[in-house]
Amino acid sequence: MIQDNLIKVGMADLNVAHQIGVLKTTGLGSCVGVTLYDSRVKVAGMAHVMLPSSEIAREGSLNIAKYADTAIPELISRMELLGAAVSRLEAKLAGGAQMFAFAGNNDTMRIGPRNVESCKEMLIKYRIPIRAEDTGANYGRTIEFNSETGILVIRSVQLGVKEI
Amino acid sequence: MDVLKEVGNIGAGHAATALSTLLDKPIDMLVPKVRMLPFEEICESVGGAETVVLAIFLRVDGDAPGNMFFILNLDAAKNMLRDLIGMNIQDQEEYSELELSALNEIGNILAGSYLSSLADFTNLNMQPTVPALAIDMAGAILSYGLLQFGQMGDQALLIDTKFLEGDNEVQGHFFLIPDPESFGKIFSALGVESS
Numbered sequence A: 001m002i003q004d005n006l007i008k009v010g011m012a013d014l015n016v017a018h019q020i021g022v023l024k025t026t027g028l029g030s031c032v033g034v035t036l037y038d039s040r041v042k043v044a045g046m047a048h049v050m051l052p053s054s055e056i057a058r059e060g061s062l063n064i065a066k067y068a069d070t071a072i073p074e075l076i077s078r079m080e081l082l083g084a085a086v087s088r089l090e091a092k093l094a095g096g097a098q099m100f101a102f103a104g105n106n107d108t109m110r111i112g113p114r115n116v117e118s119c120k121e122m123l124i125k126y127r128i129p130i131r132a133e134d135t136g137a138n139y140g141r142t143i144e145f146n147s148e149t150g151i152l153v154i155r156s157v158q159l160g161v162k163e164i
Numbered sequence B: 001m002d003v004l005k006e007v008g009n010i011g012a013g014h015a016a017t018a019l020s021t022l023l024d025k026p027i028d029m030l031v032p033k034v035r036m037l038p039f040e041e042i043c044e045s046v047g048g049a050e051t052v053v054l055a056i057f058l059r060v061d062g063d064a065p066g067n068m069f070f071i072l073n074l075d076a077a078k079n080m081l082r083d084l085i086g087m088n089i090q091d092q093e094e095y096s097e098l099e100l101s102a103l104n105e106i107g108n109i110l111a112g113s114y115l116s117s118l119a120d121f122t123n124l125n126m127q128p129t130v131p132a133l134a135i136d137m138a139g140a141i142l143s144y145g146l147l148q149f150g151q152m153g154d155q156a157l158l159i160d161t162k163f164l165e166g167d168n169e170v171q172g173h174f175f176l177i178p179d180p181e182s183f184g185k186i187f188s189a190l191g192v193e194s195s
Helices: A069-081 A108-126 B002-024 B040-044 B074-085 B098-121 B138-150 B182-189
Strands: A005-007 A016-018 A022-028 A034-036 A043-049 A089-097 A130-135 A142-145 A152-156 A161-162 B035-037 B052-062 B066-073 B126-128 B133-135 B155-165 B168-179
Touching: A005 A016, A005 B133, A016 A022, A016 A069, A016 A152, A016 B035, A022 A034, A022 A043, A022 B074, A034 A108, A034 A142, A043 A069, A043 A108, A043 A142, A043 A152, A069 A108, A089 A108, A089 A152, A089 B138, A152 B002, A161 B126, B002 B098, B002 B168, B035 B040, B040 B052, B040 B133, B040 B155, B052 B074, B052 B098, B052 B138, B066 B074, B074 B098, B098 B126, B098 B133, B098 B168, B133 B138, B138 B155, B138 B168, B168 B182
Parallel strands: A005 A022, A089 A130
Antiparallel strands: A016 A043, A022 A142, A034 A043, A034 A089, A142 A152, A152 A161, B035 B155, B052 B066, B052 B126, B052 B133, B066 B168, B155 B168
């Protein structure tokens, strides 16, 4: 791993990388890590999405990186500034787990799957194909996305490391 | 904030006493810290988002809903099992079903005593849900407790109590994250003007 070029993406945050650089976000639970990649110009983007829709937001100044419906458009336009084209973008998804299983099944409990659904709706809207995903289940994930190769490395406590 | 600290103090004091009784050894606690913290820093307070911890989570229902976590590092969890039920713990990564069940019950007892003292103190109805246990990255676990705050901003109110046993080694954390709309209820229950 090229530690020098590690670009941290925090919770409810997003960032982009060009040619060299590894985007990393840690401890995805019900949050979803969305990565977009334009392989021709090697522009990569990553968002750490926390909630499905900004319609439920009650914050004063909206953090657009937090919601699936606002983070993905923002990520796309940040990538376009670096020369990416929407028509060439491909997506990968990780996270969206259900960390705790409960008898009760209210909406908050299902937030992980809802985050994934909402991200997919946005990607469909922009006609961005989903190349790979590692979502659901009940464990946390740390992900690293390499802007040189477009490979997404996923690390979890239970299952170790895998690449998609 | 002082009122919330006192609320945390009383709850955690009872939980520390319960833990001390369970383990038959003195358990100290630090005065709770009550802070509005950015999400990232909440994870930092247990060693970072990627640190593997054992967490017992339960949802607080009733008049002042919120989320509650009892968080232990893995060594502390094993020590606790050894002390509590004389289990012969191998230094293995895995937890047996019996061990997990015992830990779940410890969490249940502590959270129950924390909540019931809060409920007595505030005269608010606070009911714990059935606890759930997870061993995973702190970030993945704690982010779950921050969702209600996520709709309001990027900070959450955290009442953090550290437990100590013996040589100042931190054995565990008690996190209470009241829902945003619960502060007002706690304040007015205690006869304090909410700001």
